Amino acid sequence: MTRLQDRVAVVTGAAGGMGRAHCLRLADEGADILALDLEQHAAGLAVLAEEVESRGRRCVTGFADVRDPLAVEEAVNTGVAQTGRLDVVVANAGVYADLAPAWELSDESWQRALDINLTGVWHTVRAGAPHLGAGGSIVVVGSVNGVKGGASAAHYSASKHAVSGLVKTLANELGPQGVRVNIVHPGSVATPMILNDEVYAKVRPDLPNPTREDAAAALARRNILPVPWVDPVDISNAVLFFASDESRYVTGTQLVVDAGLTQKV
Incomplete structure (x- = not known):
């Protein structure tokens, strides 16, 4: 498949979860990958690089x-110097943790969410945008909590609402250069960000030690479609659409991939 043939995409938070899925999906369509993550995830980046290269594409990793x-x-x-170009920026890195009512959140938890989910996106775009030419694409991974509120996630919801506004502004600023900026809002996705004991306890407070199966039943009830969560590749397919020429006249747009969560009556 060649929807991104010989283009180069940088992806943050690339070592696992949705970031890994984005890298592989873009590579499947012909892109070389600049995969960035924390140094503590070096092993995950190494495995990712092997997976990308097994698809016949180049993968440059960085911390x-x-x-x-x-x-x-x-x-x-450094990555662009090795790949020779940059066509797509995927600002994927994010954190969803320390869940508690707003008045119980620590200053550290609040600031960490904003620093990563909002300021981190700004840092990523600021670093990548100068390398993009006409036809370039910036894709931000947001959240349904950037469309609606979320109990026990004031810090997360605030950061995701703010980054949605940032995307609209960036679209206006970069549009005259032919660069598009869009945001994908996932609902619950089957990654460690959702599949963990903290989230299970949030969605099943009636149980002392809820399991994945307990949480799945509760999460499925929140959606219109009869599934508890979507797969990472479902988000990656949306990222691919915004990265490719299929969306060449789409900018400043929000695409929600949530099995109907935000529209559930």
């Missing part, structure tokens, strides 16, 4: 905490 603008800029510049 960067999106909270550190200099580290992100250096990693992007």
